[in-house]
Amino acid sequence: MKTVYLTENPSLELMRLGAYPRPSAPSTLAIGELACRARGVRDIRPLLRVSSILPLLPLPYRIFVPAKADRRPSKLVNCQVIPPVRGGVDFIELDECCKGLSPEMTYILFCRAKPLALRAQLGLELCGTYATAPEHYPEMATQYDPEPLTNVSSITAALERFVREPDSIAARQALHYVQNKSASPMESALLLLLCLPPAEGEYGLPIPERNADLPIIAYLGQQHDEKTRYGDLVYREAQLVLEYQSLLYHDEPGSKHADEDRRDDIEAMGYTVMFITPERLQDFDCFEGIVQRIAHHLGLAPACVPLGLTPEKRSLRRLLLPASWNV
Template identity: 30%
Template sequence: MSKLLLFGSSALIYYDHCRSLPRVSVSGPDLAAADFAPTAAMVRYALRAVPSLAVPLHVSVFAEHERRQKVARCHVAPTSVRDASFGRVAEGLFVPSPGLALAQYGRGRTLPDMVLRGMALCSCYALDEQDCLVERIPLTDPSALERATRLHRDVPGCRLAREALPWMVSGAASPREAALAAILALPPRYGGYGFPKPKLNARIDLPRKAQGLADTAYYVADFLWEEQRVVLEYDSDAFHLTSERHHHDTVRRGVLESLGYRVIGVTRMQLNVRGEMDKVAVVLSRALKRPLRIRAQRFRSQQAELWRIAGLGASSQWQ
């Protein structure tokens, strides 16, 4: 039986849908003698084993003679990939580490795209078979991605992956949270607002006096700038609040503000409309005491491109 090693975009699709890393790890030297030339039967097997995969399948091969472009998109592995370890997804089907998959994906991409793909790997969500969001522990973190860029310098997309690292944030609970984090942190030359990176889904411990009013020992802030004591909350259902939820949010805001935090809300509608997000950015810049410096000549076109890459807009399926 031949074997398949997923590459780049195909590997990232697998990671989008998995809730944990593969349990079994196999080293490249142990696989070196295997036949990785893709066959039609093996591609059909991979698509059955991982239904989320899309065609054409992107795979790594270890020799030029193993390339079969009509069956799958084949990429000849450089030296560092041959020495790496791979996770076993199913019998005969393997996947590179998240960091290597991201580096492979980087060839021909843009930096905002790489930031969003990296943040997806570092997120607290995955997609189930119906592409609905489910919780998971992050598969990796920016420091591990940085180590991968040092190990795989000979991978063509590695340089862009390394350049994207400064704007990646861990812990997003949804694609829209990741998109909002990227929009806030990326510099204006990429269509963002250039704010300092926030912490996502960060715990704020409450003093004993506040716990009675809040009926909890801590809150979790969607976005937190700890030094400036600024909290930004993303509310995907601002127009569908129950009275109980409205009461909870009012108490939450009051408790946080009594502790010296500035609380700013962002609704789904605001995030969908660039002009509305510009207004949010002005409010946030004042709260952070960080003036907006949007001097990029092509900011509006870059902003529109960033929104497109992030999948934002009124028709977006993510809440």
């Protein structure tokens, strides 16, 4: 039976659909070892009768082939030549005839033609504990609390294996803003809105820690609930904690008290807590006030923080925030 080797776009779609194991165990294949590779309509059509994966994907199927001579483009198949990678390319077996790229290589190849904000946003998702809705299944909701698909160190190791620098340079630039275990898309968006450089339309603030271990755990002792996270974004030296306060769980019994207890615990250790709600993030003027307060806590001079609504800021907010929000 032939095998389909999927490129980065369908691989990402399947990760968001939950078709990838978490954690995953990739197998590494040398480019010349893409055994029994499917490369055209005659190869693909019989696989549709047995594959549980291919029917989930939109047409044309985007697949890898080893060389230009292997390409058989059609309305059913879009063939791409696999990039050179030292030691081989990492794939995950999804069913008996379909293999997807590893999360690390999906991220690196996705980055090649995307803006910095979208590159960093995807890295935070793949290293985080959520999965956004797939592009072709917009009716699906964001999934929370799955195991991360990868981590920053694994992506860094995969970057070292790419032979051609242009294949990896965009991913290296974006990885500077990626940290492990981001808990939601809006936490990731908040970090990027604060920390992307002014050239990209944002404020260039220092990058905070994500879900940092604070001394609260020792302070609470046996009363510490391991399920409770302290500090979505933490500036440890400035003793400043930014908490994104989603409205998602506010109707649950006790959720308001839990937020208040967490804030009291953090402040008892000498930290300042700033709650950032969707309304404060959506309102541009209000958000700029938050930025000014953060800069003050960090000891930054006002001149160091570029304020005001620019075309670049407007474009970046449209990229990172829900489409229903207006600047």
